Amino acid sequence: MKKVGVAILGLGVVGGGTYRILTGHRDFYRKAHGLDLTVECVLERNAARAVELGIDKSKICSNIAEICSNPEVDIVVEVIGGVEPAKTFVLAALNAGKSVVTSNKELYCKYSYELEKAAKKNNCGLFYEASCVGGVPVIRTLLDNLQGNKILSMTGIINGTTNYILTKMSDEGASYGDVMKEAQKLGYAEADPTADVEGYDAAYKLSILSSLAFHTKIPFTAVYREGITGVDCTDLANGKRLGYALKLLAVGKNKGDGIEVRVHPAFISSNHPLAGVKDSYNAVYITGDSVEDVMLYGRGAGALPTGSAIVGDIIYCATHDNFNYSPFENTKDADPATKFICNFKSAYYIRLTASDKAGVLSKVTAALGKHGISVSQLVQDENRNGEFVSLILITHETREKDVDKAVEEINLSGIAEVAAVYRVVA
Amino acid sequence: MKKVGVAILGLGVVGGGTYRILTGHRDFYRKAHGLDLTVECVLERNAARAVELGIDKSKICSNIAEICSNPEVDIVVEVIGGVEPAKTFVLAALNAGKSVVTSNKELYCKYSYELEKAAKKNNCGLFYEASCVGGVPVIRTLLDNLQGNKILSMTGIINGTTNYILTKMSDEGASYGDVMKEAQKLGYAEADPTADVEGYDAAYKLSILSSLAFHTKIPFTAVYREGITGVDCTDLANGKRLGYALKLLAVGKNKGDGIEVRVHPAFISSNHPLAGVKDSYNAVYITGDSVEDVMLYGRGAGALPTGSAIVGDIIYCATHDNFNYSPFENTKDADPATKFICNFKSAYYIRLTASDKAGVLSKVTAALGKHGISVSQLVQDENRNGEFVSLILITHETREKDVDKAVEEINLSGIAEVAAVYRVVA
Numbered sequence: 001m002k003k004v005g006v007a008i009l010g011l012g013v014v015g016g017g018t019y020r021i022l023t024g025h026r027d028f029y030r031k032a033h034g035l036d037l038t039v040e041c042v043l044e045r046n047a048a049r050a051v052e053l054g055i056d057k058s059k060i061c062s063n064i065a066e067i068c069s070n071p072e073v074d075i076v077v078e079v080i081g082g083v084e085p086a087k088t089f090v091l092a093a094l095n096a097g098k099s100v101v102t103s104n105k106e107l108y109c110k111y112s113y114e115l116e117k118a119a120k121k122n123n124c125g126l127f128y129e130a131s132c133v134g135g136v137p138v139i140r141t142l143l144d145n146l147q148g149n150k151i152l153s154m155t156g157i158i159n160g161t162t163n164y165i166l167t168k169m170s171d172e173g174a175s176y177g178d179v180m181k182e183a184q185k186l187g188y189a190e191a192d193p194t195a196d197v198e199g200y201d202a203a204y205k206l207s208i209l210s211s212l213a214f215h216t217k218i219p220f221t222a223v224y225r226e227g228i229t230g231v232d233c234t235d236l237a238n239g240k241r242l243g244y245a246l247k248l249l250a251v252g253k254n255k256g257d258g259i260e261v262r263v264h265p266a267f268i269s270s271n272h273p274l275a276g277v278k279d280s281y282n283a284v285y286i287t288g289d290s291v292e293d294v295m296l297y298g299r300g301a302g303a304l305p306t307g308s309a310i311v312g313d314i315i316y317c318a319t320h321d322n323f324n325y326s327p328f329e330n331t332k333d334a335d336p337a338t339k340f341i342c343n344f345k346s347a348y349y350i351r352l353t354a355s356d357k358a359g360v361l362s363k364v365t366a367a368l369g370k371h372g373i374s375v376s377q378l379v380q381d382e383n384r385n386g387e388f389v390s391l392i393l394i395t396h397e398t399r400e401k402d403v404d405k406a407v408e409e410i411n412l413s414g415i416a417e418v419a420a421v422y423r424v425v426a
Numbered sequence: 427m428k429k430v431g432v433a434i435l436g437l438g439v440v441g442g443g444t445y446r447i448l449t450g451h452r453d454f455y456r457k458a459h460g461l462d463l464t465v466e467c468v469l470e471r472n473a474a475r476a477v478e479l480g481i482d483k484s485k486i487c488s489n490i491a492e493i494c495s496n497p498e499v500d501i502v503v504e505v506i507g508g509v510e511p512a513k514t515f516v517l518a519a520l521n522a523g524k525s526v527v528t529s530n531k532e533l534y535c536k537y538s539y540e541l542e543k544a545a546k547k548n549n550c551g552l553f554y555e556a557s558c559v560g561g562v563p564v565i566r567t568l569l570d571n572l573q574g575n576k577i578l579s580m581t582g583i584i585n586g587t588t589n590y591i592l593t594k595m596s597d598e599g600a601s602y603g604d605v606m607k608e609a610q611k612l613g614y615a616e617a618d619p620t621a622d623v624e625g626y627d628a629a630y631k632l633s634i635l636s637s638l639a640f641h642t643k644i645p646f647t648a649v650y651r652e653g654i655t656g657v658d659c660t661d662l663a664n665g666k667r668l669g670y671a672l673k674l675l676a677v678g679k680n681k682g683d684g685i686e687v688r689v690h691p692a693f694i695s696s697n698h699p700l701a702g703v704k705d706s707y708n709a710v711y712i713t714g715d716s717v718e719d720v721m722l723y724g725r726g727a728g729a730l731p732t733g734s735a736i737v738g739d740i741i742y743c744a745t746h747d748n749f750n751y752s753p754f755e756n757t758k759d760a761d762p763a764t765k766f767i768c769n770f771k772s773a774y775y776i777r778l779t780a781s782d783k784a785g786v787l788s789k790v791t792a793a794l795g796k797h798g799i800s801v802s803q804l805v806q807d808e809n810r811n812g813e814f815v816s817l818i819l820i821t822h823e824t825r826e827k828d829v830d831k832a833v834e835e836i837n838l839s840g841i842a843e844v845a846a847v848y849r850v851v852a
Contacts, residue, residue: 021574021716028576032641032753129571135717137563137571144570145555145563148447148737150454215458273723276702283721290447291561291734293707294724297699298717308717311574322746327458 001030004318005040005072007098009064009089010080011049014103014130015042017303018077018310019053025311035318040072043089064089068096075125075314078102087111094118094126099323101313103130103306109204109220113330125323127313132205133158133282135305136298137312141286142212143324149288151213154252155268155425158205160280160301161189161196162228162248166265167278170236170246176229188280198227199263202250210252210261213286215328216338218252218261224342226264235351235420238392239267242379244349245275249425258339266423267349274426347376347424348395348403354416356389363415364391370409371402391416394424427456430744431466431498433524435490435515436506437475440529440556441468443729444503444736445479451737461744466498469515490515494522501551501740504528513537520544520552525749527739529556529732535630535646539756551749553739558631559584559708561731562724563738567712568638569750575714577639580678581694581851584631586706586727587615587622588654588674592691593704596662596672602655614706624653625689628676636678636687639712641754642764644678644687650768652690661777661846664818665693668805670775671701675851684765692849693775700852773802773850774821774829780842782815789841790817796835797828817842820850 006022008015022037029035041059044050050060061067064085067076076093078100080086086107090100095118102108108115108128119126129139133156142151157163161183168179180197183189195201203223210218228248236246244267253260268275273295277283282300287293299305317323329335354360365375374396381390395403400423407418432448434441448463455461467485470476476486487493490511493502502519504526506512512533516526521544528534534541534554545552555565559582568577583589587609594605606623609615621627629649636644654674662672670693679686694701699721703709708726713719725731743749755761780786791801800822807816821829826849833844 145738147741290730298720304716312571315573
């Protein structure tokens with residue numbers, strides 16, 4: 001029986017879940033893998049958390065050095081979150097020859113080049129399946145299964161909080177503010193929800209996933225990012241009527257002439273498998289040149305789903321001698337040869353408010369046409385509000401900057417007022 | 427640069443796709459993995475196939491011994507299909523110290539215990555991601571990502587041909603016979619479609635997947651199997667009206683008191699993510715005690731998607747020293763301690779034809795009630811056919827054998843005639 005000692009740094013939601021999975025399944029892992037996985041020690045300032053989990057006080061360490069010098073610890077699980085002190089602790093563990101399993105997307109996104117260097121130097125494993133999309137097996141799929149492919153694109157719903165909020169707004173016609181309050185009460189959103197609702201969390205994940213997918217470093221700073229705080233339920237309802245669902249999408253594309261990486265709310269056709277991904281579920285839809293389309297769907301967060309990814313990594317680490325470092329040169333910044341496309345192509349949903357007079361429509365379409373934008377669908381809202389009318393246009397595929405220019409021109413000209421613009425994907 | 431030589435046995439659809447991926451991506455693999463993957467030789471009786479792919483005649487071998495004795499060959503890809511000569515060839519390759527990558531579900535399902543024994547003895551890899559669900563990364567997900575879990579259930583649409591046929595029948599209201607003729611013309615169904623439409627193909631895959639999921643040998647013979655040849659488009663239309671899609675489902679459950687493994691057509695709620703899996707797409711929906719629900723979706727067949735899985739295995743094999751043999755004792759038959767449940771529980775859809783007389787309904791529900799079956803939904807078809815009426819019942823969850831008895835009793839008593847019975851899942 002191979003004995004493998006684990007240390008857990010941080011006993012928050014994910015740390016607690018990981019502890020419960022490891023201890024609850026100990027006999028199962030002994031039988032299935034011949035592995036005796038034990039939690040040797042934990043690092044947690046709030047001792048009450050450890051006691052609540054039934055952890056003996058003798059196992060609570062007060063500093064990382066104790067863990068690093070403990071010969072019984074083989075694998076260190078970092079589930080503290082944020083950059084510091086997580087970074088210092090992970091580097092210390094690696095330099096002490098311990099393999100590391102982390103769920104920390106911000107840390108891995110920003111400093112993987114440093115962490116991986118330390119892991120390689122010390123011949124240790126560095127695993128991070130849990131950093132992206134909880135229990136959904138997307139990292140290993142990119143690292144192992146899809147290596148035969150050139151990945152062409154990746155579209156993901158990779159933040160549970162925003163997907164919960166947008167689903168509720170769409171289903172109940174409720175406002176962003178009301179749904180957010182409820183989400184905070186239920187624990188689905190943090191007291192300060194900025195990282196989720198402004199798209200930072202999704203952008204960290206997209207940086208990690210797209211680097212793996214496109215075999216080149218995609219730093220966080222290369223990801224275009226827009227959140228959901230401005231979403232109006234009017235547009236969710238309009239989209240639904242036209243056959244679209246509004247989602248916070250993480251989009252990565254590599255079509256040969258450059259790489260696009262962006263996080264923003266967007267409409268997606270209700271026939272697309274991603275449109276059915278509701279509430280706090282997450283999914284990543286990957287298109288490769290050989291595999292065609294693959295979608296991976298599941299719980300993107302939560303104690304046990306994320307703990308499942310961590311324990312999967314622990315068992316992998318304990319049963320493999322090869323550690324799958326990044327299949328690209330993992331540097332701080334992007335390779336200077338990597339070209340990023342900002343002025344990308346998309347279809348657009350444009351909602352305008354205009355005075356209810358003959359000729360307005362032709363002026364609007366003329367202004368769009370001037371910038372090479374053609375309209376594929378046009379709906380006039382039947383609920384007229386006095387002398388104003390609401391128009392919804394869906395454009396054919398066009399360049400982002402042309403839309404920006406056309407919108408500015410329409411607003412300045414006084415023909416109509418652009419109330420909302422969303423990209424339409426697929 | 428690590429040089430890895432590949433031999434391909436069989437240049438049918440999947441063999442050809444694998445060859446095209448390997449040769450088309452050679453530079454990409456050199457750059458991304460430092461691997462020089464070359465196709466050293468092929469075994470194919472139909473030389474025209476090799477020539478068509480641009481393979482030099484000097485690389486076409488006439489027997490397996492040539493490949494086994496070729497020191498340039500490290501990995502043998504078996505894509506012949508069927509048991510013989512594939513089994514003899516794979517055993518020869520393993521005994522010659524070559525690792526094997528196979529897409530052969532029948533061979534792996536029936537003889538993995540023998541093949542794995544040979545692989546272990548010779549310290550070779552034996553990879554079979556391509557044997558189940560084409561490009562969808564389900565084997566590695568079970569082997570690596572979900573190892574932290576006890577898998578509770580697995581429901582899959584794992585045969586493309588039958589899913590294509592059922593989707594067409596449902597969308598177009600066409601008969602099984604007409605859609606089958608079209609599918610054969612388009613190459614979606616074989617000239618002899620028995621293996622697909624009678625559920626053998628799905629049962630081979632379920633045997634492989636459920637063994638991995640439940641950590642115990644589930645032989646093919648333990649899988650209950652029923653095909654789709656008797657499906658009537660009347661029932662597809664009725665189901666749709668009631669909010670269900672009819673799919674050929676592969677179901678595996680392990681709820682502690684025994685294992686259920688079965689392949690049969692069944693209704694699934696149209697809200698379930700599997701209901702949206704259409705045409706030749708496949709998906710596997712897995713529930714683990716930690717990860718909760720995960721769904722893996724994609725192309726379950728085809729030259730390039732299946733080739734993608736094979737090349738993923740080749741690269742894994744070339745870059746790893748550990749080969750992930752089965753995480754259970756891989757024997758010919760099931761462990762005598764494994765209990766299989768045949769008289770499983772499910773909800774049922776029952777369509778009856780009865781004379782349009784008062785009192786029939788109460789007699790039918792009484793006959794069901796006698797066997798402990800209660801009705802959750804009842805619909806009477808509005809299109810009365812002379813003096814007969816069509817009744818559709820959806821039952822609450824009940825035991826399979828009680829339904830069988832009730833159906834027999836109703837038919838014998840002359841109250842009504844049971845025209846169709848389908849299980850209703852989820």
